[in-house]
Amino acid sequence: MERRKPPQTVEGWYVLHDLRRIDWDAWRAAPERERERALEEAVEYLQAHERLADAEEGASAVYSVIGHKADFMMVHLRPTTAHLDRAERAFEGTAFAEFTERATSYVSVTEMSGYVHEDIGDGVENIEDPGMRNYIANRLHPELPDAEHVCFYPMDKSRGPDANWYDLPFDERAELMSGHGDIGRDYAGKVSQIISGSVGFDDYEWGVTLFAEDAVDIKHLLYEMRFDPSSSRFAEFGPFYFGRKFDPTELPALLAGEPVGEGAAEHAGSHAGGHSHENEAADDREGADESASSAASAGGRPSVPDEPPHDVVNASELERELSRVAVDLTDHPEAGYGLVFSSTEDAETLVEDVQGLAGNFDHYDTHVLTTVRGDKGRSTVVSLWKNERAANTASGFLSGLEGVERGIGAELDAEEGVGGAGAGVEGTDEDDELRGELTDLDIYAGKPHGEDVYAMVVYSEADSETVDEAVSGLAERFDHYDTHVKTAVYDAAERGRVAVVSLWKTRDAAEKAGGFLADIPGVVARAGEESGFGTMGMFYTVKPEYRDEFVDRFETVGGLLAEMEGHLETDLMVNVDDENDMFIASQWTGKEDALSFFRSDAFRETVQWGREVLADRPRHVFLA
Structure with a gap:
């Protein structure tokens, strides 16, 4: 039998999941002074590790565990195993440890494999694509999210006679992993994860830690993944541990049976992220007058004003x-x-x-x-x-x-209610009615590249160089999918913002891409979120000798647009990698306002002139 070559891996921080049970009989029988000392030392220990007093980098957090398996879980990520060893022993040295017993623990290390990038074994620093380097570095050295809920479980890939993961060819395994990852990307913004390898470190091959504000999002994600072949045929799972994040200062409340974490908003003065809540005393409430920024960060339930301000x-x-x-x-x-x-x-x-x-x-x-x-x-x-x-x-x-x-x-x-156009992905094959109206005006509104494509467009306030660096890695990953058409960065000629345009053959693929694009530095909106109607004149490929003339013509048309009813703003966007590739992003209050412009003599003259200076026919994708 042929021996398979294992995909290369690269490792980051070592991880310890330390799960503890409270000896409740001993705790209740202990004198008050002993309990106070134990809590003081435990809180000091947890706070010291969260602020990384023992290491220059890493992360730590503590979670209550719901159910009989444990009472709380400490999670430590550190650069070396020596750091984890010290963290483990330091806890045992606290007075609080005498009232606990270890329910279980798990040792692993964050890792990325050759399924993500074929050259990963050469070292992250040697990967040419800066976007991919950043992506891998963030996975190897992750932050612990400030989400309310956590779920941890270990898992293996099966080695049974009828379903042996390790006997599959690499390409088949890579395809299964890609499909599995597609499901996870559907939950971008809802569920985040840390994947750590544990071959030789613990009883399973991987540890999976999931984080989410809404507990049901974790359930939905794992339920959907159960039907994916990577799980249904090849995954074997260990025990699951589920809990809620709390701040170290809330440990006394946890042992007293009082609300902790975000659930303490109505009772306590601090939550898991360290933000302040409203005081229990009504006289101390800031109520509806407090600033929006503090309301957004407080995490507590807002009080109901006597008279709403609207x-x-x-x-x-x-x-x-x-x-x-x-x-x-x-x-x-x-x-x-x-x-x-x-x-x-x-x-x-x-x-x-x-x-x-x-x-x-x-x-x-x-x-x-x-x-x-x-x-x-x-x-x-x-x-x-x-x-x-x-x-x-x-x-x-x-x-x-x-x-x-x-x-x-x-x-x-x-x-x-009345109808409107929401933001999101719009496909060229779903605009038939509008295309018909434009055709009647002798305006081509066909499909870019002659294909049925879906456009996902996001705007960023970051500079084009920063955005391009982030997008280059994404574009390379997108190219692994046959549904990907094009992803490029465009710079506004007049305004300080950048657009990222990603074209796909299917709506689902475009929406999944949107989850990744949302993480690009400085993203402020998707196209279509800023107005009632938007149209994108895409792929205006200009003959090089006419480029300056095209830009001047746009400025003239832009002046006319500014005076038109219902017009909000229009930008000329230029591809940062090809100055002759442009699109016009035009925002309108409504469809009729935009069509009024398309019916105008100024637009008709511009279209006629464009036939001389463009290397290809102008093609439009409608985003709202």
Whole structure:
């Protein structure tokens, strides 16, 4: 039998999962002074390791464990096994350790394998692609996420007579791993993971640690993976440990049976990430007046203001506002109450605070949607909730956003709501009606490269060099998939932002790519999130001798656009790797406003002129 060559691996930090049980009988029988001393030493130990007092790099955190298997779990990542050895012994030296017994432990090391990059065995520093280098380095030296829930389990790949993973050819294993990874990428932003190898270190071959704010996201991810062949045929699992993150200072509360972690928001003054909560005393509440940034980071349940700061309007008025900023209520049938706040600030200024609020709101099952949209140099914040009481609570935080002038709210009936165009992936084969209208105007709106493609476009505030470095690694990985058409970075000729355009043959593939693109430095929005209607004139490939003339022509047309009804902004975007490859990103309040421009004499003359200077026909992808 042929011996398979194992894929190369590269390792990072060593990992110790240390799970402990409390000897409750001994704890209850101990004098108060002994318990206080034990807790003091334990908290000091946990805090010292979280701040890396014992090492120059690494990470540590502590979690309560739900169920009978353990009471709490300490996780340490360190550069050497000596660090882990010292951390383990240091805990045993605390007075608190006398009241615990080890339930189990697991030793491993973060790793990446040749399934990710064929040259990984030569060392991360020798991989030419800087984006791929960064990707691998982040996986080998990860942060412990500040998420509420954790799930840890060890696993093997099967070596049975009917399903032996190690007898499969490399290409087959790589394809299975790629498909398995596709499922995980669907949960980008919801579930993060640390994969560590443990061959020769412990009883299984890998340790898997998952982190999520919503516990159900972990369940859904693992359930979906069960049906993937990589798991259904070849995976064997050890015991699962599930718990919640808490701050070391909350250890006394944990042993006293009081709420810890994010669940302590209504009772305590600090949570797992160290942010301050509202004080229990009503007189100490800052209430609805506190700033949006502190609301976003607090993690506690916001108090309900006596009188919400928004004006109550009828449903039709609110629905008109939602339609104007392209929020389609039929996409959110569970929404029972809507809020719209207007701000003098632009969307890029508010996006971080709004995302922080949305992350906080997501802890509550009454939250449906919170987002910000650009609106002629201003911005509009939309927040949808299942009931009025929850919306009134959110209103207090939204009114504190920078530049907010007015807010309105109303009860909603999503089935009767007006339609709008949401942000996200739009495919060229789903715009038939609009294409027909453009065809009637003798405007070609065909499919780029003659293919059915889906475009995912994100904007970043980072400089083009930084973005290009991050995207180059992603593009190389994307090229492993036959559904990938093109991913490129474009720089705005006039404005300080960069666009990343990723084209795919299927909607699912484009959406998965969006999960990766969202991690690019400085990302502020997807195309289509900033206005009611956007059209992208893509692949304007200009003949080199006409390039300067094309740019001058755009400036002339841009001046005309600025005076048109419903026009928000238009950018000329230039491919950073090919100055003759451009697209025009144009944002409009609505479809009819954009079509009015397409019907104009100025556009018709520009199209006629373009036939002389372009190396190919202009092709359009509609993003909203």
